[in-house]
Amino acid sequence: MTRPALSLLFLCISVAGLSATHLACAAGVLPEGGQYVAGAGTISSHGNALLVTQPGSTRGVIDWNSFSVGAHNRVTFDNGSGATLNRVTGGSPSAILGRLSATGSVYVINPQGIVVGPSGVVTTGGRFVASTLDVCNCAFIKGDALTLSGESNASVINLGKISSSGADVFLIARGAVVNAGTIKAPGGTAELAVGEQVLLQDSASSKQVFVQTGSVGTVVNSGRIAAAQISLQAADGNVFALAGGGTRIRATGTANRDGHVWLVADSGRVEQLGTITASNADGSGGTVDTGAAQLAFGAKAAVHAGEWNLSTPAFTIDNSAARALRRSLNSGTSVDVTTTGAMGATGDLDVASTLRWSGPASLTLAAYRDVSVASGATIANKGAGNLSLRADATGSDNGGSVVNHGTLDWSKSTGALSAFYDMNGTYVAGTQLSNPAWTPPAFSGLVTQITAYKLVNSLTDLSNVANDLTGNYALGKNIDASATSNTAFVPIGSVDTPFTGQFDGQGNTISSLTVAQLAPSQFVRLMGMFGVIGAQGVVRNVDISGTASTTPNQMASVYMGLLAGMNNGTVLRVNTSGTVLSGGPGAFALLDFSIAGGLVGANAGSIQRSSSSAAVTAGNVLGGLVGANSGLIDQSFATGPVVSLSYINEGGGGLVGDNSGTINQSYATGSTTLLGYCRGAAGTPCGGAGLVVINSGTITQSFATGLVTQPSYQPIGIARANTGTIGNDVYWDTDTTTATVGVVYGTPIPAANGLTTAQMSTPASFVGYDFSPTGVWAMPAGATHPVLRWQLAQ
Numbered sequence: 110m111t112r113p114a115l116s117l118l119f120l121c122i123s124v125a126g127l128s129a130t131h132l133a134c135a136a137g138v139l140p141e142g143g144q145y146v147a148g149a150g151t152i153s154s155h156g157n158a159l160l161v162t163q164p165g166s167t168r169g170v171i172d173w174n175s176f177s178v179g180a181h182n183r184v185t186f187d188n189g190s191g192a193t194l195n196r197v198t199g200g201s202p203s204a205i206l207g208r209l210s211a212t213g214s215v216y217v218i219n220p221q222g223i224v225v226g227p228s229g230v231v232t233t234g235g236r237f238v239a240s241t242l243d244v245c246n247c248a249f250i251k252g253d254a255l256t257l258s259g260e261s262n263a264s265v266i267n268l269g270k271i272s273s274s275g276a277d278v279f280l281i282a283r284g285a286v287v288n289a290g291t292i293k294a295p296g297g298t299a300e301l302a303v304g305e306q307v308l309l310q311d312s313a314s315s316k317q318v319f320v321q322t323g324s325v326g327t328v329v330n331s332g333r334i335a336a337a338q339i340s341l342q343a344a345d346g347n348v349f350a351l352a353g354g355g356t357r358i359r360a361t362g363t364a365n366r367d368g369h370v371w372l373v374a375d376s377g378r379v380e381q382l383g384t385i386t387a388s389n390a391d392g393s394g395g396t397v398d399t400g401a402a403q404l405a406f407g408a409k410a411a412v413h414a415g416e417w418n419l420s421t422p423a424f425t426i427d428n429s430a431a432r433a434l435r436r437s438l439n440s441g442t443s444v445d446v447t448t449t450g451a452m453g454a455t456g457d458l459d460v461a462s463t464l465r466w467s468g469p470a471s472l473t474l475a476a477y478r479d480v481s482v483a484s485g486a487t488i489a490n491k492g493a494g495n496l497s498l499r500a501d502a503t504g505s506d507n508g509g510s511v512v513n514h515g516t517l518d519w520s521k522s523t524g525a526l527s528a529f530y531d532m533n534g535t536y537v538a539g540t541q542l543s544n545p546a547w548t549p550p551a552f553s554g555l556v557t558q559i560t561a562y563k564l565v566n567s568l569t570d571l572s573n574v575a576n577d578l579t580g581n582y583a584l585g586k587n588i589d590a591s592a593t594s595n596t597a598f599v600p601i602g603s604v605d606t607p608f609t610g611q612f613d614g615q616g617n618t619i620s621s622l623t624v625a626q627l628a629p630s631q632f633v634r635l636m637g638m639f640g641v642i643g644a645q646g647v648v649r650n651v652d653i654s655g656t657a658s659t660t661p662n663q664m665a666s667v668y669m670g671l672l673a674g675m676n677n678g679t680v681l682r683v684n685t686s687g688t689v690l691s692g693g694p695g696a697f698a699l700l701d702f703s704i705a706g707g708l709v710g711a712n713a714g715s716i717q718r719s720s721s722s723a724a725v726t727a728g729n730v731l732g733g734l735v736g737a738n739s740g741l742i743d744q745s746f747a748t749g750p751v752v753s754l755s756y757i758n759e760g761g762g763g764l765v766g767d768n769s770g771t772i773n774q775s776y777a778t779g780s781t782t783l784l785g786y787c788r789g790a791a792g793t794p795c796g797g798a799g800l801v802v803i804n805s806g807t808i809t810q811s812f813a814t815g816l817v818t819q820p821s822y823q824p825i826g827i828a829r830a831n832t833g834t835i836g837n838d839v840y841w842d843t844d845t846t847t848a849t850v851g852v853v854y855g856t857p858i859p860a861a862n863g864l865t866t867a868q869m870s871t872p873a874s875f876v877g878y879d880f881s882p883t884g885v886w887a888m889p890a891g892a893t894h895p896v897l898r899w900q901l902a903q
Contacts, residue, residue: 126765139182142174142199150188155888157181157207163188170246174199176217178207180228185210185801190275191550192235194249197268200265205229208749211237214276218243222263222282225290227540229269236297237273239265240281241282241305254310256321259283267332273297274608278336279318281307287329292336296363299336301328303343313365320344323376327432336361343374348401350381357414360387360395368395368414375400376452381433394442402452402674405429412435412444419446420456423477426459431462438466438494443473445501452479459517463487471495471524480528482539489518498528500819504566504586506531513539528561529583532570534755536561539798546871552718554649554898558612568592571619575601578643580610584651586616593655597625600640601777604629607643607677608777614651614683622655622687628668634659634667635674638709644714648677651870653683661701661728663757667691669703669736670708671723675707676716676740683708683719688714691727701755704736704766707747710769719897722748726851730753730766732801733779739770744897746884750815751852753797759787760797760822760829763815768801769833772808772896774885776800782821794854798825800847809836810878810885814845814894815870826863831895833853838860838877843893869894 113628129875139159143152148847149171151162157179163169175254176197178184179846181884184207186193191555192214197203202222205227209215214235214808217223217503223239231237249255264285271290277297280286286301293299297541300318308319316338323345329343331351339360342350350358350372362368368387372379379401387395394415404421417437424446426434434444463486464472471494474480480498482488496517501509512535519526520542530536531695541559549555568590573879574582578601591600602608619638619846626636635641636657642648658668668674671685673871688762689705704710707721712735721734730736732748751761763777764766777800778845787795796802799813808827817824826841832855841851843863851858870893878886878895 110785111185125438133825138175138179139197140173140176140178140184141327143171144220146172147250148172150193155664158183158185158271161186161188161193163191163193165189165190168192168252170194170196170249172198174357175203176205176219177201178209178229178761179655180226182207182208184209185327186212186213186215190235190718192216192246194246194248196243199461203803205231205524208406211235214238216249220259220263220708222265223732224266225271227268227290229738231269231271233273233274233276235273236279237271237277237307238279238281239281241265241567242768243519254308256306256308257281258306258382267292272331277317278674279309281309281318282326285327285329290432292332292337294376295361297366298338298340299334300340300342301330302340303328303346308357314365314370316340316371318342318471324354325377326830328365330357330746332356333359335363336359336362338393340371340373342371343377345543346374347372347377348372348379348381350383350385356386357383358385362389362395364390370397372397372399373401376402377404378405380405380407381410383409384411384413387412389415406433408432409420411440411444413433413437413440414442416443419444420449422451423457424463425446425459427463431464434472435464435466437469438470439451440581441468441470443471444680445473445475457481459483460488463745464604465489466494467491469493469524473497475498475499476509477502478507478509479512482513483516484514487518488515490522490524491808493523494525500530500534501564501566501585504564504569506533506566508534509564510534510536512537512804513541516540516542517559518542525553525555527536527560529564530561531572532563533567539786541849548747552681554647554679556647560611560614562611572599574612575599575610578602578606578608578610581608584619586795587620590619590623590655593619593623594621595624598638600627600635600637601625602639602641602643602646604641604675607641607646608639609643609645609678612646612651613649616650616823618652619653620654622653622671624655624657624671626659633663636667636669637671639843641674641675642678642680642714644674644677648672648683649681651683652685654686656688656690657733657853658688661691661699661703662747665702667703669705669727670707670709671721674706674710676712677714679714680709680716680719685721685723687723687728689723689725699728699755700757703729703731705731706735706766707749708734709736711735711737713740717741717743718897719745720747724749724752725761726752726754727761728758732762732765733777735765737767738772741770744773744774745775746897747777747779749779751779751797752784753782757895758783758785759795760802760819763799763802763813765801767803768808769806771806772801774810774813776812776814776894778814778894779841780816780818783822787822794830796822796825796829796853798827798829799841799848800827803830804828805833806876807834808839810838812840812869812894814842817846817848823853825850825853827851829853831857838875839850840864840869840875842866868891
């Protein structure tokens, strides 16, 4: 332990009033003057041992004159799986130098301070709580969440060994909490907190102590803590995670709790000098969250986890911070540094020192306002690491800029470098080095290794995308587009001038979007957030909910989809919900030449890992995902209902209306309905189908389960007409679709490909489908059909 750490530790012990004299006097004592004031039990002493028996796994409260355990003494609580609160009403602190054990939970409340001495051992089957803050008996007896409060400046200190075999360890004080011994809670949380008022509640999956009123107190760990989850919390005070040999703080998750560590001093200081480790039960990396007004790092500071999230009002990555981040990144820990602009800070994030690392870990630098890299500083990766420089992290349109006066070197990396800045901000690229051998990872949708994006933070920003159809854009936050119900949103891009840039939603949502018709010619109408996505255009990682609705026009073809009327480019991980409607009252009497889909009207490009739950009602060519597909649909699905309705309606497809392209590893579960009669000469093929209406392309490893309803025509499982190729790995559910035939016209598919729901629930029924842990398909417990494995990560 360093000299400053020792000084701080001795200061805390002095505050507690536990001098060496106190410890020596406690060596021969046992708790005295105990009386049950709530609940019931017995207290008996035998020589150097004291036994508290509390039958029936109940809850009880004992008031004591004093509560200490001498070096050779033992106190045992036989309380089943119950809990006993021990409150010290006398004037002396508690010193536990011997053994304190319990079958259940033990709470020790002493405003004069509590210390577990170097020879002290505490073992419980349930919780162990040591606190200088008091709590009301009624909440404890009821088993409610506990609010602890008090004004004592005494400390809680552990110099010995504290362990809970089945639950948690909580050390709580107003002044200081110090662990210089060992704490173990392999199945629960170990939490050290200081504050004037603290909430203690039950949680089976996350931290359980929350400081509600600060006290400018101090939490110090110079010992070892091992638990499923660990929290050091000081609110407006200080947290010191001090150095030492090996890992001093180690969170190892369980089946119920991910491995997680919190170091929090919101308006105070967190100082980390040692190594913190967090891992999950399956061996994957856990999470470490560090948040404070000031962050400081010692020469050996590092985090070994899956991710390390740091939050502070403003931050400069100096030499000490760069060392800590570099060690962590090199260990495989991805790091996210965010500045909040709180407490009047600028919110800027400055890189003043060189930061290089190897391997696949990623670094995100997200500033409340500006991100800058100083002259002479270099950020570089060798491996597959990504770098994200994000200005205006809250999406407030504050003019956030990204300025690089140093070097960003990705010439030896296979990862990607992304910069995000406000539309009214600036971007200074500076020196950027890319890898000439770089290729985009599968399902990334990336076009270049180094990309700068303008942030779309508002509905106005979204409209302004139309001002530069070749630009690169990213959603800075969720956008509520409900204002478009009054003035409909004009689609971005047309047939003559399509959108050819990149639009990355960053996992955000555009909600309540009402789209207008774009009329580039007399005979063509476009409806969608995008009118046309061009061949070089990319749209990815966004959810869209809303409405695309029009009355059929007897003279014009309307290409309709919530994302786009037409897609000739790349659509990846886009999900839509809402309504696509061409028709309305009297639609039977109207000609409808629409090409409508829940995602896209017509697709001649690529749609991957995307979906739609939109309800699609139209009268010509329609499908749950795409109206007409001449491109690629891969690992995608539709769940919304499809209704074919107009004077010339012929039926709709659960996934696609007309397919002349390729459909692979995709499915539809939405219902398809044909209302009325199909118009045309006698014998004209009519009817929709569970997957597609007409197939002249290729369909492989796909299936349909939605109910097919069409009076006067038989239900069809896969396609009404097939002049293309439908693989033997394409199936339909005979129970839920009610279809006994897969194809009516053209090349048939085997009747054996119609499976019962019981068969659809069995992976072995799907020949060639990969259900391995890294395969495309998964069968969750209780599922009635396969799902795409990428869905499980959402």
